[in-house]
Amino acid sequence: MTKNCNFIEKLRGAGLRPTKQRINMCEVLFNREKTFHFTINDLVKMISEKMNQKISLATVYNTVHAFEKKGYLKEISIDSHKSYFDTNTSSHHHFFDEDTNELIDCDESDIDKINIRKNITGKKINSVEVLVRVASDNQNQK
Amino acid sequence: MTKNCNFIEKLRGAGLRPTKQRINMCEVLFNREKTFHFTINDLVKMISEKMNQKISLATVYNTVHAFEKKGYLKEISIDSHKSYFDTNTSSHHHFFDEDTNELIDCDESDIDKINIRKNITGKKINSVEVLVRVASDNQNQK
DNA sequence: CAACAGTTTAGAATTATTATAATGTAGATT
DNA sequence: AATCTACATTATAATAATTCTAAACTGTTG
Numbered sequence: 609m610t611k612n613c614n615f616i617e618k619l620r621g622a623g624l625r626p627t628k629q630r631i632n633m634c635e636v637l638f639n640r641e642k643t644f645h646f647t648i649n650d651l652v653k654m655i656s657e658k659m660n661q662k663i664s665l666a667t668v669y670n671t672v673h674a675f676e677k678k679g680y681l682k683e684i685s686i687d688s689h690k691s692y693f694d695t696n697t698s699s700h701h702h703f704f705d706e707d708t709n710e711l712i713d714c715d716e717s718d719i720d721k722i723n724i725r726k727n728i729t730g731k732k733i734n735s736v737e738v739l740v741r742v743a744s745d746n747q748n749q750k
Numbered sequence: 751m752t753k754n755c756n757f758i759e760k761l762r763g764a765g766l767r768p769t770k771q772r773i774n775m776c777e778v779l780f781n782r783e784k785t786f787h788f789t790i791n792d793l794v795k796m797i798s799e800k801m802n803q804k805i806s807l808a809t810v811y812n813t814v815h816a817f818e819k820k821g822y823l824k825e826i827s828i829d830s831h832k833s834y835f836d837t838n839t840s841s842h843h844h845f846f847d848e849d850t851n852e853l854i855d856c857d858e859s860d861i862d863k864i865n866i867r868k869n870i871t872g873k874k875i876n877s878v879e880v881l882v883r884v885a886s887d888n889q890n891q892k
Numbered sequence: 893c894a895a896c897a898g899t900t901t902a903g904a905a906t907t908a909t910t911a912t913a914a915t916g917t918a919g920a921t922t
Numbered sequence: 923a924a925t926c927t928a929c930a931t932t933a934t935a936a937t938a939a940t941t942c943t944a945a946a947c948t949g950t951t952g
Contacts, residue, residue: 683829683830685827685828685829685830685833686827687825687827687833688825688827688830688833691827691829691830703868703870705870705873706876707873712870714868717867718866718867718868719864719865719866719867719868720864720865720867722861722862722864722880723861723862724860724861724882725859725860725861725862726845726856726860726861728845728847728854728884730886730887731847731849731884731885731886731887732884732885732886732887733882733883733884734848734883734884734885735881735882735883736880736881736882736883737880737881737882737883738864738878738879738880739877739878739879739881740866740875740877740878740879741875741876741877741878741879742870742873742874742875742876743873743874743876744872744873744874745872745873745874
């Protein structure tokens with residue numbers, strides 16, 4: 609219950625009105641020990657269950673995008689058909705298990721800092737992301 | 751003209767029948783000095799222009815996927831709405847210019863070899879890809 | 893508590909991709 | 923070269939993912 613207040617502040621701080629839907633969404637997304645990865649579909653299910661009623665798909669899309677813009681979520685795109693969001697918005701890399709479609713966080717010690725030697729004139733680097741695709745050792749490629 | 755023969759062999763070698771459409775597609779994709787990036791839409795236009803007649807969208811999708819499976823193309827996914835294919839199938843990294851939506855190849859000297867310390871039991875690494883997002887220096891984020 | 897601006901909603905619209913089934917074609921067989 | 927067959931292509935329908943719309947609703951401000 610006190611958590612709610614945090615989320616209300618969090619939303620207000622980002623200029624987002626703390627509506628019932630957004631607060632529920634915050635609880636599903638951020639009220640947990642560990643960060644996690646989800647798809648829009650996952651999320652709709654989770655929120656509907658939590659609220660014990662439907663939430664409009666449009667609202668979920670809107671809110672996810674609002675959260676993304678505010679830096680509360682990060683999108684991880686695997687291919688044109690698989691896109692995840694990550695509640696861990698710190699700069700970090702990922703493994704993607706092609707067998708299970710599971711996205712796995714790397715922590716800092718897993719991959720050395722990436723050193724970019726190229727410089728594009730007038731452009732600054734916004735992010736550097738590594739995606740390591742893995743698959744079962746016995747089967748070839750998949 | 752002699753190039754056609756190469757493409758016919760290339761297709762045959764991959765177990766793909768050298769049809770008119772596929773050969774045209776090969777010419778558009780592979781008969782050039784430098785490798786390049788494209789979207790399905792780009793490609794449909796390019797092929798239609800080259801053939802001076804329509805090509806079915808389904809054929810382009812089918813063929814692109816066939817080429818991808820055979821390792822003639824690689825998909826580069828930027829976000830859930832922007833997906834490119836790359837005729838450069840060697841292992842390499844990319845810059846993505848968020849202002850122009852342009853994908854830029856890195857060559858080997860641009861980024862040090864990525865050292866992966868994490869090991870996922872029973873899984874082998876299929877690919878390691880770095881995406882560096884850049885944007886204009888004066889505007890914040892975009 | 894009235895008023896307004898921002899939000900939610902269901903459903904329509906749009907876009908991207910895949911499936912379908914009829915027609916066409918490459919390559920093998922004769 | 924005619925025929926056959928499996929694979930390809932095609933237009934279109936179907937599906938899936940996302941965005942738009944316009945009406946109803948709800949925080950917030952005064």
